[in-house]
Amino acid sequence: MSGDALCAVDKLVPICATLDDVLPIVGVLVGFQVLVLRRPLANPRRILLGFGMVILGLAFFMEGLELALFPLGRLMAAQLTAPEFIGAAADGGALVDAALDWRAYGWVYLFAFAIGFATTIAEPSLIAVAIKANQVSAGTIGTTGLRVAVALGVAIGITLGAFRIVTGTPLHWYIITGYVLVLVQTAFAPKAIIALAYDSGGVTTSTVTVPLVAALGLGLSSNIPGRNPLLDGFGLIAFASLFPIISVLGYAQLTALMARRRHEPERLGE
Amino acid sequence: MSRGAPRLPAQAVGALLESLRDLAPIVLVIGLFQWLVLREPIADFASLVIGIAMVVLGLSLFVQGLNLGLFPLGEGMAWGLARKGSLFWLLAFAFSLGFGTTVAEPALIAIAEEASIVAAEGGMIATDAAARDAYALGLRLTVAVAVGVALLVGVLRILRGWPIQYLIIGGYAGVVLMTAVAPREIVGIAYDSGGVTTSTITVPLVTALGVGLATSIEGRNPLVDGFGLIAFASLTPMIFVMGYGLLI
Numbered sequence: 001m002s003g004d005a006l007c008a009v010d011k012l013v014p015i016c017a018t019l020d021d022v023l024p025i026v027g028v029l030v031g032f033q034v035l036v037l038r039r040p041l042a043n044p045r046r047i048l049l050g051f052g053m054v055i056l057g058l059a060f061f062m063e064g065l066e067l068a069l070f071p072l073g074r075l076m077a078a079q080l081t082a083p084e085f086i087g088a089a090a091d092g093g094a095l096v097d098a099a100l101d102w103r104a105y106g107w108v109y110l111f112a113f114a115i116g117f118a119t120t121i122a123e124p125s126l127i128a129v130a131i132k133a134n135q136v137s138a139g140t141i142g143t144t145g146l147r148v149a150v151a152l153g154v155a156i157g158i159t160l161g162a163f164r165i166v167t168g169t170p171l172h173w174y175i176i177t178g179y180v181l182v183l184v185q186t187a188f189a190p191k192a193i194i195a196l197a198y199d200s201g202g203v204t205t206s207t208v209t210v211p212l213v214a215a216l217g218l219g220l221s222s223n224i225p226g227r228n229p230l231l232d233g234f235g236l237i238a239f240a241s242l243f244p245i246i247s248v249l250g251y252a253q254l255t256a257l258m259a260r261r262r263h264e265p266e267r268l269g270e
Numbered sequence: 271m272s273r274g275a276p277r278l279p280a281q282a283v284g285a286l287l288e289s290l291r292d293l294a295p296i297v298l299v300i301g302l303f304q305w306l307v308l309r310e311p312i313a314d315f316a317s318l319v320i321g322i323a324m325v326v327l328g329l330s331l332f333v334q335g336l337n338l339g340l341f342p343l344g345e346g347m348a349w350g351l352a353r354k355g356s357l358f359w360l361l362a363f364a365f366s367l368g369f370g371t372t373v374a375e376p377a378l379i380a381i382a383e384e385a386s387i388v389a390a391e392g393g394m395i396a397t398d399a400a401a402r403d404a405y406a407l408g409l410r411l412t413v414a415v416a417v418g419v420a421l422l423v424g425v426l427r428i429l430r431g432w433p434i435q436y437l438i439i440g441g442y443a444g445v446v447l448m449t450a451v452a453p454r455e456i457v458g459i460a461y462d463s464g465g466v467t468t469s470t471i472t473v474p475l476v477t478a479l480g481v482g483l484a485t486s487i488e489g490r491n492p493l494v495d496g497f498g499l500i501a502f503a504s505l506t507p508m509i510f511v512m513g514y515g516l517l518i
Contacts, residue, residue, distance in 0.1 A: 020374060020376070021374060021375065021376060021469060021471065022471055023374070024370040024371060024373065024374045025367075025370060025371050025471055025472065025475070027370060028363075028366045028367050028370040028371070029343065029347065029367075029475075031366075032347065032351075032359075032363050032366070033347070033350075036351075036354070036359050036362075036363070037347070037350040037351070037354065039350060041343070041346055042342070042346055043342065046338055046339070046342070047338070047339045047342055047343050047346075048339070049335075049338055049339065050334075050335040050336070050337070050338025050339015050340060050342070050343075051335065051339040051340065051343070052335070052339075053331045053332070053334055053335030053338065053339065054331070054332055054335035054336060054339060054340055054471065054474075055335075055471075056328075056331055056335075057327075057328045057329065057330070057331030057332030057333075057334075057335055058328060058332055058470060058471070059328065060324045060325070060327050060328030060331065061324070061325050061328030061329055061332060062328070063321075063324055063328075064320075064321040064322065064323070064324030064325030064326075064327075064328055065321070065325055066321075067317050067318075067320065067321030067324065068317060068318045068319075068320070068321020068322050068324075068325065069296060069297070069300060069321065069322070069325070072300050072304065072312070072318075073300055076300065076303055076304070076308065079308055080303075080307070080308075107307055111299075111303060111307075114299040114302075114303070115296075115299055115300075117295065117299075118295035118296035118298070118299040119296055121292055121295050121296070122292050122293050122295070122296050122325075122329070124329060124332050124333075124470045125468065125469075125470045125473035125474070127292070127329075127332075127333060127336075128333075128336050128340075128470075128473055128474040128477065129473060129474075129477055129497075129500070131333075131336065131337070132341070132474075132477050132478065132481060133493070133497070136481055136492045136493050136496060137493050141493075171457065171458055171461065172449045172457060175445075175449075175461060176446055176449070179442045179445070179446070182442075183439060183442070186435045186438075186439075191494060192491075192493050192494055194434060194435060194494075195434045195493075195494060195495070195496070195497035195498035195501070196493070196497045198434065198438055198497070198498055198500075198501030199477070199497045199498060199499070199500040199501050201501060201504060202464075202465070202467075202468050202473075202500035202501055202503060202504035203468060203473050203500055204465075206377070206466075206468065206469060206470050206473070207469075207470050208296070210377060210465075210466060232458075235458040235461055235462065236462075237461070237462040237465035237466065238458075238461035238462055238464065238465060240465065241464060241465040241504055
């Protein structure tokens, strides 16, 4: 309620969207601290300062993205998927044929790959998980290595997702195949990485990735004949959460394999 | 605090540089595509520069705040609840954290609204606004309960030391089964709802909670047992949302 009063001017206060998101979390934390634990926090001023920095930081982050990068990214997704652009890219072929041929979408796939990789590297939740994984593993899991592995997974996932929308093949076949691959990898991957790899799937799709990827999905599905934006526009996010699991498990398998080849004790990461 | 003060400027500059490096790819990609493929001049260069500066500053603040506030907070609560030794309160906390952080999630509100339009067009519900709002609210509550259940089961798993893959495999089997029987219109929405549930503030808290729990309980490895909560939180919404699609 206090959030609503504070945010009466709404758009003028960028922090409000973040606050709305944060209030229930603060409610749960404070409620349990006061009612159940009944014990003061170890370092309340520091924690409050940190919480404030996180909220302020996210507000700046989102507002900056909305000001600078999102409009360009959305415009780009729309332009790259527009029939005129696809027609022009297809060496002057007839427009209808070009729109139906999946090969005419080369730039779209390249954009999907690049934007999937780039947005994931900048994803704050992934940075948080990578920092924690690095601390917990005593440095054996490198923050950069993990983030690059996840970003590659998202890039491949989004590219495949774009291909799926272009070709109109059913979403669940890709997802089920992906799951089967994850299961097989789980059986062979080093045990220590498994939980972290599964988590990587969930953290990739938040503040930066979703808006740009959703714009790409919407652009593709509304410009390709026979696609329904409401039916086919969904599903890209699912690709972006499935493929990082595969790439992180793969990354761990690769490093474990290389370590074994060198007759070194099994290690993870860099 | 007084001891850390002289180091602060250098640390702040380092944090800014790191954020700049994190953002370089996205700026590069959009810049290159603008220049090479679309070949249109950027309309508002000033707001582009200001926006990027804000993003860099925001990301630096966020990362600094994580280590100062969110990580100690999540770990402190995990320690406190583990020391209290009450399974009920620990599970109640896990459920409330999952439910509370999800129900107001802006990305979920957006997807629930879109889903209600799909449902109305597909003839699953009446086309008037009241029916759509009820459907969207039902979907939000479904996802929030799903995330609450996910954290509850995930915390129980950490306590008991169950291997994560059995639970995940069980969950996947549930997803595959539900995909086979759920209405086609809901499948894409259900898959996406798994991805949007974990917000940027929830993730560090939940990760710290899991790692803190696994650290405070003897015989648990923070790396093997501490992670995995986020994975559950992205899995159960898919099952629950397809169940919701079956019921409505």
